[in-house]
Amino acid sequence: MTPFEPVLTKGLGELDLADIDVYESRGGFGALRKALRDLTPDAVVSEVSASNLRGRGGAGFPTGKKWSFLPKDGRPRYLVCNCDEAEPGTFKDRMLLEKTPLQIIEGLLISAYAIQAKEIIMYIRGEFLEGYRVFKNALDAVRSRGYVGQKIAGSDFSIDILLHRGAGAYICGEETALLNSVEGKRGEPRLKPPFPANAGLYGMPTVVNNVETVALVPYIMTRGAKWFASIGPEKSPGPKIVSVSGHVQRPGNYEIPLGISMRELIDEYAGGLRPGRRVKAIQPGGGSSAAIFEEDLDTGYDYESLAAKRTMLGSGAVVVMDDTACLVRSSMTLVRFFEKESCGQCTPCREGGQWVHRLVARLEAGEGTDADLRVLNTINTTITGTNLCPLGDSIMPFLSSVLTRFPDEFAAHVKLARCPLSAGSSESAA
């Protein structure tokens, strides 16, 4: 295994990292004190920029750059933390929320100081009941120690953290839909530009960051940008928590140095496949990502290497499918998810998702035709790239990639009028 010291998950399973005494005894809130005492807000932004930290929420946008986009025009600024996490296959933020809320809070406070925010809003997925409870208790403890509120840790910096619970819509993870949701409006993505940096929450300059992104900030403060930048590839550095699921022996969240191979991730961290099985397809970056295959196992797990394979790292959810998986069925499950979660504003997403789901369900049920296959092979260009937000563009990548790589498996569903891998079907044709 590539040598590496985890930071976000260190002590997990051995210590109660949600206990403020435990957290402080291990140096917790030292990074916040250091930032408030020794660094100007601009110096914190510079340090995070120098680390090359890229947002862990999906798009991989450089965090320091995002912070430096805020206009210096005297309007109040907001920091919003995105803990909506509903991407298929992703379960890292939930773990951080439930097990390590204090490093999230410390990261939020430092980030808010850096951008000179007026308020922090922590947006928590509605289904995360336990995470909400743990986070709220941790926040109460932090407040009682003077790290949240007026004149934090004896400095001139004052700020509060407000909790906002979602109501179970995947689209509210998209940052502008999330802002609408906080404002009490329908959770629908906004047209961009303007971007949140200029017109975000209540029309004010806003930064939206992912849970894992902010949780990394305290370590950049204490260990330095150079330490962070030295882990993994130059453009994709740092530790990353990857949620590995599917046909592996040890599914779970693993903190890795970016840049290790997919093979190392699957074999060394996740325990490899079941005996006698081979990799058939892997989604490397959640439900929205195109598949890679057995021949791609030596690809690095980092933003650039996966982009070179025409897929993406996304939120860091790796779903492994071995040679027992029916890719028509896997595609159907994913397309159904995107169809159901569409907010309905864009015709290609709203109508396209519904029709593609019907087509794939028909194939899966053994009722598809050659004409259905022809439509599926050409529909990508009319659905992808024609929507307001990336949800509509997430309908086709996995389906198109496996259809291109395994055309015979799709054709066999038509020819045999059933799945060639199993006798049964799971969903009747629409």
Ligand SMILES: Cc1cc2nc3c(=O)[nH]c(=O)nc-3n(C[C@H](O)[C@H](O)[C@H](O)COP(=O)(O)O)c2cc1C
């Ligand atoms: C449909 C959709 C769902 C998303 N869900 C999440 C989510 O649950 N959590 C998250 O951090 N980002 C999510 N994103 C990405 C956010 O829009 C945004 O890029 C991210 O929160 C920015 O944080 P970062 O810069 O720290 O990565 C989603 C994007 C889309 C299009």
Ligand code: SF4
């Ligand atoms: S792409 Fe889909 S989810 Fe996104 S705004 Fe359009 S209809 Fe809504």
